Amino acid sequence: MSELTAVGKPIQRVDAEEKITGQAVYGYDLVLPDMLYGKTLFSPKAHARIKRINTEKAKAYPGVVAVVTAEDAPWTHGETVKDKPFLAQGKVRCIGEPVAAVAAEDEDTAEAAVKLIEVEYEDLPVYTDPEEACKPGCVEIHEDFGKYRKADFIVKGAAPNVAEHFKLRTGDVDIGFKQSDVIVEERYFVPIIQHAAMEPHSAHAQFDKESGRLTIWVANDAPFRALHEITEALGMPKEKIRFINPLQGGGFGSKGGLKVEPIAVALAFHTNGRPVRVKFNREETFISTLTRHEAVVYSKTGVKKDGTLMARAMTIYWGAGAYAEKSPTVCIRGSLPAPGPYRIPHVKVDGYAVYTNKPVAGSYRGYGIPQGAWAGEQQMDEIAKRLGMDPIAIRMKNMFVEGDISYWGEQLHAVGLKETLVKATEAIDWGKPTKTAKPGVKIGKGFACIQKPTRSPTTSAAGVLVNAKGEVTVLAGTVEIGQGCNTILSQVAAEELKVPLERVHMHQLDTDVIPFDASTTSSRSTYHMGNAVRRASIHAREQIMEAAGPMLEAKVQDLGYADGKVFLKDQPQQALPIGEVVRRKLGIHGKVRGDGSYTYEIGKDLDLETGHSDHASAFYMYATQAAEVEVDEESGRVRVLRMSAAHDVGKAINPLNCVAQIEGGVVMGIGSALHEELVIDNTGKVRNPSFLDYHLVTSLDTPELIPIVVECPEPEGPYGAKGLGEPGLAPTPAAIGNAVTDAVGVRVYDLPLKPENVYWAIRKKKKDAA
Amino acid sequence: MKMNIQFSLNGKSISRDVPTHRLLLDLLRDEIGVTGTKEGCGTGDCGACTVFLNGKPVNSCLVLSGELDGAEIVTIEGLKIGPELHPIQKTFLQDGGAQCGYCTPGMLMMSKALLDENPNPSEEEIRFALAGNLCRCTGYAKIVQAVQDAAALLRNR
Numbered sequence: 031m032s033e034l035t036a037v038g039k040p041i042q043r044v045d046a047e048e049k050i051t052g053q054a055v056y057g058y059d060l061v062l063p064d065m066l067y068g069k070t071l072f073s074p075k076a077h078a079r080i081k082r083i084n085t086e087k088a089k090a091y092p093g094v095v096a097v098v099t100a101e102d103a104p105w106t107h108g109e110t111v112k113d114k115p116f117l118a119q120g121k122v123r124c125i126g127e128p129v130a131a132v133a134a135e136d137e138d139t140a141e142a143a144v145k146l147i148e149v150e151y152e153d154l155p156v157y158t159d160p161e162e163a164c165k166p167g168c169v170e171i172h173e174d175f176g177k178y179r180k181a182d183f184i185v186k187g188a189a190p191n192v193a194e195h196f197k198l199r200t201g202d203v204d205i206g207f208k209q210s211d212v213i214v215e216e217r218y219f220v221p222i223i224q225h226a227a228m229e230p231h232s233a234h235a236q237f238d239k240e241s242g243r244l245t246i247w248v249a250n251d252a253p254f255r256a257l258h259e260i261t262e263a264l265g266m267p268k269e270k271i272r273f274i275n276p277l278q279g280g281g282f283g284s285k286g287g288l289k290v291e292p293i294a295v296a297l298a299f300h301t302n303g304r305p306v307r308v309k310f311n312r313e314e315t316f317i318s319t320l321t322r323h324e325a326v327v328y329s330k331t332g333v334k335k336d337g338t339l340m341a342r343a344m345t346i347y348w349g350a351g352a353y354a355e356k357s358p359t360v361c362i363r364g365s366l367p368a369p370g371p372y373r374i375p376h377v378k379v380d381g382y383a384v385y386t387n388k389p390v391a392g393s394y395r396g397y398g399i400p401q402g403a404w405a406g407e408q409q410m411d412e413i414a415k416r417l418g419m420d421p422i423a424i425r426m427k428n429m430f431v432e433g434d435i436s437y438w439g440e441q442l443h444a445v446g447l448k449e450t451l452v453k454a455t456e457a458i459d460w461g462k463p464t465k466t467a468k469p470g471v472k473i474g475k476g477f478a479c480i481q482k483p484t485r486s487p488t489t490s491a492a493g494v495l496v497n498a499k500g501e502v503t504v505l506a507g508t509v510e511i512g513q514g515c516n517t518i519l520s521q522v523a524a525e526e527l528k529v530p531l532e533r534v535h536m537h538q539l540d541t542d543v544i545p546f547d548a549s550t551t552s553s554r555s556t557y558h559m560g561n562a563v564r565r566a567s568i569h570a571r572e573q574i575m576e577a578a579g580p581m582l583e584a585k586v587q588d589l590g591y592a593d594g595k596v597f598l599k600d601q602p603q604q605a606l607p608i609g610e611v612v613r614r615k616l617g618i619h620g621k622v623r624g625d626g627s628y629t630y631e632i633g634k635d636l637d638l639e640t641g642h643s644d645h646a647s648a649f650y651m652y653a654t655q656a657a658e659v660e661v662d663e664e665s666g667r668v669r670v671l672r673m674s675a676a677h678d679v680g681k682a683i684n685p686l687n688c689v690a691q692i693e694g695g696v697v698m699g700i701g702s703a704l705h706e707e708l709v710i711d712n713t714g715k716v717r718n719p720s721f722l723d724y725h726l727v728t729s730l731d732t733p734e735l736i737p738i739v740v741e742c743p744e745p746e747g748p749y750g751a752k753g754l755g756e757p758g759l760a761p762t763p764a765a766i767g768n769a770v771t772d773a774v775g776v777r778v779y780d781l782p783l784k785p786e787n788v789y790w791a792i793r794k795k796k797k798d799a800a
Numbered sequence: 801m802k803m804n805i806q807f808s809l810n811g812k813s814i815s816r817d818v819p820t821h822r823l824l825l826d827l828l829r830d831e832i833g834v835t836g837t838k839e840g841c842g843t844g845d846c847g848a849c850t851v852f853l854n855g856k857p858v859n860s861c862l863v864l865s866g867e868l869d870g871a872e873i874v875t876i877e878g879l880k881i882g883p884e885l886h887p888i889q890k891t892f893l894q895d896g897g898a899q900c901g902y903c904t905p906g907m908l909m910m911s912k913a914l915l916d917e918n919p920n921p922s923e924e925e926i927r928f929a930l931a932g933n934l935c936r937c938t939g940y941a942k943i944v945q946a947v948q949d950a951a952a953l954l955r956n957r
């Protein structure tokens with residue numbers, strides 16, 4: 031391969047300039063001409079039947095243009111289970127569920143009018159604990175589950191409120207435990223947290239009666255999924271619906287699926303063609319968008335005296351909240367690798383996605399891996415302790431290496447795990463004595479390893495245009511959420527067309543003109559869209575070379591390509607810049623278009639009885655993070671002193687961007703480890719829906735960060751690249767948990783590691799000892 | 801109640817009839833259409849909406865339009881020095897201080913406020929000054945770096 035010119039270089043972000051000057055326009059910023067202002071009425075009840083809705087007063091309020099309820103929008107949607115109404119139909123299933131909405135001439139009017147809508151409710155039993163909600167005798171939150179349209183792989187559990195039951199069966203765990211010398215069994219808990227992207231949620235919609243076209247402006251991370259869901263729900267042809275993506279101020283999984291969009295759409299049908307904006311404020315974003323799944327994880331592990339893992343059994347209750355959203359797939363993709371990146375002959379996993387009357391849980395950076403790792407990786411340390419083994423040694427003995435067959439039946443390749451473990455632990459001076467702490471304060475070290483699959487099979491398609499000036503435009507459906515995809519994809523196009531990066535620009539995301547892409551999720555973009563853009567660029571280059579042949583009076587095989595020029599191999603000074611080729615061929619307004627598409631063909635789908643697949647994921651990401659922490663024994667307060675994070679990225683297309691993703695991920699992970707928790711009481715009410723009460727990590731609470739990029743090339747990936755966005759926070763809480771135990775000798779099983787949880791664990795140990 | 805207010809925005813004088821309870825943030829974004837200033841919470845807890853009001857950084861989501869008569873307001877759109885980027889903008893570019901960029905305008909304004917007062921801040925002073933500006937993407941390391949580098953640029957001018 032010729033030398034890389036753009037890929038692998040630490041290039042500054044291509045979208046930074048508009049962001050630092052305030053020119054970047056985000057979804058939340060958009061003001062459309064003649065726009066109406068929408069406001070939503072949310073349910074104050076966690077589970078209730080709607081007996082009556084009266085909108086008369088709101089409709090009569092001066093300045094109100096439209097008031098809508100389920101009567102005006104009798105549609106439902108959902109990714110794999112079509113269970114979610116545009117606006118509550120007949121009942122509400124969580125506090126914060128949209129019930130009605132108003133569009134008015136200004137924000138104040140909309141706000142005043144929405145308060146005039148009267149709703150009468152009849153209470154139903156409220157379930158706020160996923161483990162409780164699936165006990166026999168519980169009322170079904172979705173009594174019509176059987177009638178919903180849904181994907182064929184959904185396995186409804188036998189117990190009440192179970193939307194999905196995932197099973198993994200390998201070997202026979204009973205035999206495995208019998209053959210084990212030591213067995214450890216425990217319950218772990220991970221609470222609900224929220225993405226808290228700095229840009230809250232909003233959507234704009236406009237329906238033009240004459241053309242019958244519906245346009246939606248929204249910072250959605252999967253516009254083609256949104257397009258499909260809206261099309262499917264409304265029964266409108268795809269060509270009639272258009273999604274335009276303004277910039278997105280963070281997402282972390284929260285901005286996929288439909289949340290504000292259905293409300294804006296419902297209103298847009300009643301505004302005589304005027305566009306309507308619906309914004310959720312921060313509190314509404316907290317209660318009515320998405321959360322990360324709370325999870326109760328029961329984990330039992332059996333091991334031989336020499337540290338060989340024999341069996342692992344896990345039962346995981348994933349709290350889905352009021353609607354299924356991505357819960358079935360989080361349950362599947364989070365439960366499957368939950369036993370960890372290890373060779374284990376006997377494995378049994380049961381994952382249950384359980385409806386509750388809490389805000390809807392959806393995809394969240396890490397997609398179920400942090401929850402499994404919180405249990406599995408702490409249990410690995412427990413086992414090591416019981417065996418008197420070093421935590422590194424026990425993992426080294428069992429961890430996946432190149433060519434291993436995983437417990438779900440897939441042969442693994444490009445496994446960079448060992449290197450991440452070695453580098454992450456070295457970076458915090460593992461095995462060397464820690465600094466001496468102040469009296470009453472203990473210092474400890476810990477680490478955790480993860481393996482993460484990506485959503486498979488999926489498709490990304492791309493177009494690449496080259497104009498007569500030699501400028502390149504990339505048409506890609508990957509959403510710039512902040513992760514840096516515009517930079518990465520520009521680098522790929524610049525690489526294949528050998529043009530400077532300044533000549534490449536990304537087209538705005540508009541489903542009318544941009545080729546299909548499955549989603550900007552699951553750390554799939556660099557790999558899938560990277561491949562698609564690479565292919566599209568090569569396709570464009572080939573056409574240019576083809577066209578240049580006659581111009582240079584040569585056969586294509588006698589032409590070379592470099593530096594944005596086509597040249598004669600034996601007379602390199604005889605060269606034509608690509609823009610010149612396009613101009614001569616198609617005129618000054620002409621453009622050559624290359625197209626490319628990439629689909630990762632998986633093998634067999636996951637078997638519904640065993641969870642096995644010979645190819646469950648296009649690639650796997652591996653990481654180890656290691657923490658050094660300080661624990662104040664008096665208060666239970668944990669402070670992370672330094673944290674290393676070694677991530678196998680396959681190949682770093684942009685090392686700067688890799689570091690940025692790792693740092694951001696780790697700090698988000700530290701928040702989830704130490705203090706983040708969406709507190710919901712037993713009436714289903716969120717008690718802390720503000721940044722005052724929901725504590726994000728601030729500039730004051732970040733430790734020394736040591737990001738480490740490991741490159742174990744993925745043969746199918748573009749230039750060997752895999753993905754990186756999600757794993758950044760996945761091992762973090764478990765690593766910190768292990769460090770806390772190392773420091774104070776007690777284990778805390780429930781996240782977050784807030785002072786009271788740690789304090790009580792220390793107290794209990796002291797009491798037991800006394 | 802509406803009232804006529806006159807104020808200067810990034811050096812341009814503006815006269816408007818606005819409801820006195822309209823927040824400065826909404827006035828800028830929805831009515832004047834200058835959207836570089838961001839809304840992250842609307843309750844004074846995130847710093848995304850930071851602007852300069854009469855030379856001092858404020859959360860524009862906590863300022864009512866009724867207070868603005870005669871005021872001087874500078875937003876991110878007014879941070880450049882003539883056609884040139886402000887040093888803090890340059891270092892945010894070079895160090896990767898912005899990812900999604902949504903917190904960035906507020907971060908830049910707050911960083912400028914710090915540097916105006918303290919041309920040689922320690923890392924701790926930077927972290928303290930930015931503690932009210934939330935960022936969910938970067939983990940703050942590159943932001944702190946950018947402020948340090950901007951301070952050096954400013955000192956060497």
Ligand code: FES
Nearest residue numbers: 842844846847861
């Ligand atoms: S929007 Fe003003 S502080 Fe958050």
Ligand code: FES
Nearest residue numbers: 900903935936937
């Ligand atoms: S860069 Fe996204 S919130 Fe700071």
